[in-house]
Amino acid sequence: MASTTVARYLLGRLNELGIDHVFGVPGDFNLGFLDDVAADDTITWVGACNELNAGYAADGYARVRGAGAVVTTFGVGELSAINAVAGSYAESVPVVAITGMPATDVAAAGAVLHHTLGDGDYQHFSRMFAEITVARTTLCAHNAAAEIDRVLGRLLRHRRPVHINLPTDVVTAPCPPPTAPLTATEDPGTDPVILKAFVAHCARLLAPARTVTVLTGHHIDRHHLHDTLADLVEAGGSGIRTAAFCLGKGTLDETSPAFAGIYTGALSSESTRRAVEEADCLILAGAELTDLDTGGFSHHLDATPTITLHPDHAIVGPTRYDTLGLAPALEALAGLLREQPSLRPEPRPEPGEAAPAPTAAGTDRLTQEELWDRLASRLEPGDILVSDLGTASFGAQELRLPAGARFICQSLWCSIGYALPAALGAQLAAPDRRCLLVIGDGALQLTAQAIGTAARYGAAPVIVVLNNDGYTVERAIHGATARYNDVAAWNYTALPAAFGAGDHALTERATTGDELSTALSRAAAAHRAGRVALVEAVLDREDTPQLLDAVCRRLTSQNAY
Template sequence: MPDITVGEYLLRRLRELDIEHVFGVPGDYNLGFLDQVLDFPGLDWVGTCNELDAGYAADGYSRLRGAAAVVTTFGVGELSAVNAVAGSYAESVPVVAVTGMPATAVAAARTPVHHTLMDGEYDHFGRMFAEVTVARATLTTENAPAEIDRVLRALRRHRKPVHLNLPTDVVLARVPAPAAPLPAADTPTDPDLLRAFRSAAAHLLADARTVSVLAGHEADRHGLRGPLADLLDAAPVRAAVYSTGKGLVDEHTAAFAGVYTGEFSTKPARIAVEDTDCLILAGAPVTDTVTGGFSHHFPAGRTIDLRPHRATVGRAEFPGIIMADALRALTGLIREMHLPEPPGYGQPVNSSPQDETAQPTRGTATQTLTQDQLWAAVSDFLPKSSVLVAEQGTAFFGAQELPLPEDTRFIGQPMWGSIGYTLPATLGTQLAAPNRRSVLVIGDGSLQLTAQELGTLTRHSLSPVIIIINNDGYTVERAIHGATASYNDIAPWNYTALPAAFGGDDRCVTRRVTTPAELTDALSLATATPDRLVLIEAVLPRNDAPELLTALAGRFAEQNDYGA
């Protein structure tokens, strides 16, 4: 078996994870590894403007590809990326964070070199990463193959980030090439455990006349799109999704009941989740943003909760069961039940949680553009098989209510909620799925955190559609608290000038719109220019917000208890 370098060993393993792009920023402790990235067939280097953006881009890439990699330098670089890695951990996104670090002998001698804290300690930053990863290692010539494989197996099993320290001298050390591919993420569930689970589920389901599913982000990360579709094909089962699971279930099927957000849900979603004889939670952990500030009401004692590597049936717990195996077992049980169609099955899902009959108006050529008109236009525009990316804030809570076209993916970050995430994430989604056009909706305040990645998008000749909601500041924060406070104000930028300022030139099309008719024309132009980055600045009233956001903002204000 021929020897290869440690760097090449790691890159071979990354390619096994279907990674074709590596994001990051060069620094003197990772340059030797970056030489190998550039030379490795099937891999492209994507340099971003800073390490935080590189981590965000990797997160977006991983949500469509199943894994991603970000490379930074020691200390100053990796700490800039740790916020993005923490978000990936919170939202179960598999990202390999590789840190180029000083040579083994330098670290062993405790030499106070640059990018350290000058105290001779070289594991400060690794310990920080330990809090937001499921596995980590500092590679040596002796341990590199075993540790790389161990850490990447943890990434595949848990679908969360991992961290590797790669010293400058270890990159070129020679090790045996991999003898076999990385093993599968999970071994099959123990048959006795699966039988016990199936028996408990059969007992709970015995008297059920209605069964519903509520799916969340963990179902997506653990590859349950197919098993979920099989379950919904097996019987007339209603399916709702958290906002984190939007796009998991085909929204044009008879089963789809809408997005569940606790008491702020549409009537069909509330009925499906709260008024069923048995509720199956598929990778759907309870958090405040997805349950309307914990306003959810699940059927007491009549839930089957499927989580990665464990399940609960009523009060009975089954640690160690694989989620996909449990879902397939439930599909078999439900197929045998011959369930009748529940009330409302197959009826169109309404998008407004407050008024089930209201439809947003498209407006006139002179009318001031509103949130309702913006989202109606975006809904009309979205192409099939696209990727809708929605920034946290007004954009996310408007987008989560939109009906998705066939085979469309939805990307957001409602649990970690780091503003500015989605512009670099769109860099990742567009590279991960070049045949799907990414459509980003982002607020003006969020854009100002990461706007420089417009240059990276145009540098790589990418052509997403970017809709900037210009409502003069942090509207989501104003809705929660401080409606007139200066801390929610931002500088007024010339947004349509940004692509040219960042090197876009003739590769971009920009429009500033203030009326529904102008927005419609701009989106038509986006359809006609699929090979260009299209940036649309949509000017909206300062305090106009999606109805769902306004309702949730009040709940979050109560939860935060700001006092008088």
């Protein structure tokens, strides 16, 4: 049998996962592997300015493409990326973290090399990754193929990060080529007895229900179950209502009359809260109950008969059904509603015609309310809307997405600065779609170099910077006038040129609603022409979205300042 090398085997498996861009930073322990990356005509190397940006970009890429990869060097490089990998783990994003490490015999001898802690232990950093990955390995020449398949199989099974140490001497070691497609490992399958009992229990719960609401979370997206979820909603007929947590935004058709909005516990709009909390039966699909998603745990779901669907089990009332995955559970529920129309809820009332929203004059100073109204009117079908945490996320989650649009926001891990490099990754993952990023000035300052990376690799996101003079979300929680919530007053429209974008970028500055509309029109044209667009939207530092104010008041109480 003809052989390949470990590096080419690994790259082939990455490509099989749908990965055609790899993000990272070169270092002396990964340069041999990067030679193979550069020579591979199916994968493009994207060199970031630092490993944290590379990890965030791989995360954003994975949310759109299904998997992502970040390559770093040993010690200093991998630890710079570890925050990004932790965020991917928290939010169930399948990222392959590849570390170039010293040669096998050098590590075995415990030699005191640079990038080590100087104590001869070469497993410190691997142990650190143990808490934020579902599988890890240090490749050897004799077991590389089997170990790569095992680790990537775990990534497919759990939709969470994995970590691969690739010693310099193993990169070019001979390796047999794959003999079968990559598959998920340790998948127990669906026990037909458990599935039958689950369906029967759901039928009993649904039988008396006159109103049913499906409330979704992020696992629907990570397991690629948008269409399966849509089938369930369709099977329920005109009686089903739908809602999503912020983490699950984009998993439902928000143009449908069934969509009741984004649920944030007691802080939700009254119509959304009632649709969720007053339903006769609630189907909680692929969701986790987090503090921000539930408005500081202000939700009231305990009294509602609930069918809860997790990635590896389901719960109906008090009964847990182990080894029952999301996909078979959703499919079974859809089949149940189709086969027994009597279980469908009563038709919901036709929605009334919404009153037109008041609009500002357009020439007055730009406000949060007007900004989100103007942005909402510019969203297009198929857009990828990305928002950073804070003012951006709490405004963006209330926007109704057009058909086929996606939403990316790290609202569980909440690492500010994530969204800019994540938008770069998302744009490279889907170059035929427009990536629209909304990010605060404080968040942008953490990862601003990604603007230059986007231009360098031909990505053309539209970046809207909310310049409200500091960490507004922190001001709303505590320290409204404290100096620690201030940031430097950057010249944001000068950043693309400073980072090398040159003619590949358009910059605009808006202080009124009319200026913002003009800027967004020009930005859309720039995107179509393949240019990065940065729009600075100048806002008052004390002007915040209503939802952000409400959530921050609860966080202030929760933190007991």
